Amino acid sequence: xxxxxxxxxxxxxxxxxxxxxxxxxxxxxxxxxxxxxxxxxxxxxxxxxxxxxxxxxxxxxxxxxxxxxxxxxxxxxxxxxxxxxxxxxxxxxxxxxxxxxxxxxxxxxxxxxxxxxxxxxxxxxxxxxxxxxxxxxxxxxxxxxxxxxxxxxxxxxxxxxxxxxxxxxxxxxxxxxxxxxxxxxxxxxxxxxxxxxxxxxxxxxxxxxxxxxxxxxxxxxxxxxxxxxxxxxxxxxxxxxxxxxxxxxxxxxxxxxxxxxxxxxxxxxxxxxxxxxxxxxxxxxxxxxxxxxxxxxxxxxxxxxxxxxxxxxxxxxxxxxxxxxxxxxxxxxxxxxxxxxxxxxxxxxxxxxxxxxxxxxxxxxxxxxxxxxxxxxxxxxxxxxxxxxxxxxxxxxxxxxxxxxxxxxxxxxxxxxxxxxxxxxxxxxxxxxxxxxxxxxxxxxxxxxxxxxxxxxxxxxxxxxxxxxxxxxxxxxxxxx
Amino acid sequence: xxxxxxxxxxxxxxxxxxxxxxxxxxxxxxxxxxxxxxxxxxxxxxxxxxxxxxxxxxxxxxxxxxxxxxxxxxxxxxxxxxxxxxxxxxxxxx
Numbered sequence: 001x002x003x004x005x006x007x008x009x010x011x012x013x014x015x016x017x018x019x020x021x022x023x024x025x026x027x028x029x030x031x032x033x034x035x036x037x038x039x040x041x042x043x044x045x046x047x048x049x050x051x052x053x054x055x056x057x058x059x060x061x062x063x064x065x066x067x068x069x070x071x072x073x074x075x076x077x078x079x080x081x082x083x084x085x086x087x088x089x090x091x092x093x094x095x096x097x098x099x100x101x102x103x104x105x106x107x108x109x110x111x112x113x114x115x116x117x118x119x120x121x122x123x124x125x126x127x128x129x130x131x132x133x134x135x136x137x138x139x140x141x142x143x144x145x146x147x148x149x150x151x152x153x154x155x156x157x158x159x160x161x162x163x164x165x166x167x168x169x170x171x172x173x174x175x176x177x178x179x180x181x182x183x184x185x186x187x188x189x190x191x192x193x194x195x196x197x198x199x200x201x202x203x204x205x206x207x208x209x210x211x212x213x214x215x216x217x218x219x220x221x222x223x224x225x226x227x228x229x230x231x232x233x234x235x236x237x238x239x240x241x242x243x244x245x246x247x248x249x250x251x252x253x254x255x256x257x258x259x260x261x262x263x264x265x266x267x268x269x270x271x272x273x274x275x276x277x278x279x280x281x282x283x284x285x286x287x288x289x290x291x292x293x294x295x296x297x298x299x300x301x302x303x304x305x306x307x308x309x310x311x312x313x314x315x316x317x318x319x320x321x322x323x324x325x326x327x328x329x330x331x332x333x334x335x336x337x338x339x340x341x342x343x344x345x346x347x348x349x350x351x352x353x354x355x356x357x358x359x360x361x362x363x364x365x366x367x368x369x370x371x372x373x374x375x376x377x378x379x380x381x382x383x384x385x386x387x388x389x390x391x392x393x394x395x396x397x398x399x400x401x402x403x404x405x406x407x408x409x410x411x412x413x414x415x416x417x418x419x420x421x422x423x424x425x426x427x428x429x430x431x432x433x434x435x436x437x438x439x440x441x442x443x444x445x446x447x448x449x450x451x452x453x454x455x456x457x458x459x460x461x462x463x464x465x466x467x468x469x470x471x472x473x474x475x476x477x478x479x480x481x
Numbered sequence: 482x483x484x485x486x487x488x489x490x491x492x493x494x495x496x497x498x499x500x501x502x503x504x505x506x507x508x509x510x511x512x513x514x515x516x517x518x519x520x521x522x523x524x525x526x527x528x529x530x531x532x533x534x535x536x537x538x539x540x541x542x543x544x545x546x547x548x549x550x551x552x553x554x555x556x557x558x559x560x561x562x563x564x565x566x567x568x569x570x571x572x573x574x575x
Binding site: 149160 | 489552553
């Protein structure tokens with residue numbers, strides 16, 4: 001592995017490739033320099049004989065270009081005592097004349113012409129070059145498959161997948177993934193349940209590759225894992241419970257738009273890479289690093305399809321409400337992740353309500369059914385209001401707090417209707433609460449988010465799991481880059 | 482020989498320690514038996530009856546409870562059980 005900086009010879013050094021029209025254009029300039037008193041060394045990236053008659057050195061493995069951070073060809077570097085003194089790239093007559101101190105250099109050429117991309121930054125080559133030339137900080141065990149082995153089948157057979165195919169985490173891909181975060185590969189992000197294993201950035205990157213993430217999703221995956229791997233969220237219990245919950249990840253901040261998350265049409269559904277792979281990466285880490293697998297520590301009676309991935313962004317730009325993250329104490333405009341132990345979304349239909357009171361009544365009635373209409377306080381929920389429903393509140397001037405307060409009041413129910421046995425249902429609250437009047441949710445137990453496509457008078461409820469110290473509390477963390 | 486693709490291990494690469502199980506006691510007579518209640522509703526009803534049966538068989542019974550069924554037993558509780566009991570009965574109830 002070549003990880004040292006190949007020294008450049010003193011004088012002028014120019015890196016070119018024949019494929020680049022600007023490099024071809026400066027050929028006469030190079031000939032002029034070659035005839036001058038200061039030595040000229042030309043490195044060529046493609047054709048070993050270009051430019052003819054100037055004895056170019058073929059940078060066949062691109063090690064010179066890689067180590068000297070050549071982004072553009074041609075690049076002219078002035079080297080003195082083995083050290084780079086100055087450089088310019090592309091063709092700028094002024095710059096080339098200034099650096100070479102040849103007053104009329106390229107007088108016949110246009111004033112400037114941009115160069116072309118260096119082969120060392122070619123997207124098709126850069127990952128292999130990074131793996132080859134950087135002193136790899138990655139220490140994970142290598143697993144080699146036999147030539148006749150299908151790697152996709154082999155990874156499934158080893159129990160490393162969620163049942164869907166995964167991208168093979170080659171060293172090249174993992175290094176590319178690691179470029180998405182400033183954190184060092186061996187940084188320990190959390191202690192990962194259920195096996196309480198130290199979780200490194202590197203192991204997250206490997207699983208993020210498998211999930212299909214892009215490198216720019218890494219900070220979100222890391223933050224979501226920090227948010228679930230603690231006693232407050234209680235990922236161990238979320239796994240072990242027989243209830244159908246998994247980590248639901250709600251993303252906030254301008255970064256959600258920068259990485260192309262979907263907060264609009266079909267926001268909970270298929271089709272968006274960031275939404276689907278961030279949630280999937282979190283679950284693959286819990287499975288592969290933490291050791292949390294269905295049928296083992298994961299005892300879910302029925303589970304839910306969101307346990308493959310359930311991650312979405314709030315539509316903050318369209319929302320009439322303050323964002324979920326802001327409501328949970330994050331500075332406005334910061335990127336943040338909120339994790340919630342939840343089941344799949346269920347739809348609330350109300351196509352007739354035109355007043356906020358009517359719509360809040362519908363929300364309250366539907367929210368009352370979370371897990372069981374006669375069970376209260378013990379489970380949280382997220383209400384995800386759609387744009388068509390949100391408009392009703394916006395027009396009436398109802399903000400987040402007003403809507404939550406109204407819904408909480410509308411869910412107040414007499415203990416007589418909730419106690420065990422009432423209405424012919426054995427399930428319910430203990431008999432000593434018969435004289436109480438109770439809301440559906442504990443204070444702070446109803447979370448509000450805003451997302452969805454621009455048409456459809458439908459919102460969604462994501463029901464939670466046992467809340468508080470006996471179960472899970474939602475956790476919000478700002479994204480660390 | 483493998484000449485196929487090489488990937489990086491996505492798991493924690495840990496090798497679990499293997500521990501030999503203790504011999505199963507012939508009888509519980511004279512032994513201290515710990516009963517760990519995981520704090521699921523009505524688990525105590527089952528354990529109360531179980532305690533009666535164990536005492537009938539000559540065991541001394543100590544009762545323990547996890548703070549919540551949703552989280553692993555705290556280290557201190559595990560230590561307490563290990564130092565005070567010859568045998569522990571812990572089971573998941575649902």
